[in-house]
Amino acid sequence: MDSKLILLIEDNVDDERLTLRALRRNNIMNEVVVACDGQEAIDYLFGTGSFSGRDLSVMPAVVILDLKLPRLSGLEVLKRIRSVPATMRLPVVVLTSSEDVNQIEESYALGANSFIQKPTDPTEFSEMVLQVAMYWLLLNRTTPERMLA
Secondary structure, three states: OOOOOEEEEOOOHHHHHHHHHHHHHOOOOOOEEEEOOHHHHHHHHHOOHHHOOOOOOOOOOEEEEOOOOOOOOHHHHHHHHHOOOOOOOOOEEEEEOOOOHHHHHHHHHOOOOEEEEOOOOHHHHHHHHHHHHHHHHHHOOOOHHHHHO
16 A cells, blocks of 8 residues: 555644544555645645646545635635546545535535545544545555546
8 A cells, every 4th residue: 555645635733633643553654745725735736836846647546635725725626636637537535524515515516536524533533534545545446547547
């Protein structure tokens, strides 16, 4: 599993720490790139801004996307990911505290692969992170051609 990169787009420091701790406690040692706002995520994915010159052949195996982000909303990030052939097929898991049915529908309409409500209990949160990582890093199958198409 260690060769697959995870892009975590999360502005809440506590949720970021919980996610990283859950991965490490479960021996998931994949590289995790953390973007703290929507614009930073876009810059990373497209090699702009502070990520200018980044090797764009290295893309995340999964994007874990919060919806409530500063500078650029999670839904806007999702729109941009789906608008370009180089990123349109990246697996995107929306992970948010929102219970808004409209956000669920809009996330799927924009191409989210999954929508998960963040558990408030730290133990449940840790288990959810483990399940997401195990599925998208181990069980989900993609081909390089499909990812770049």
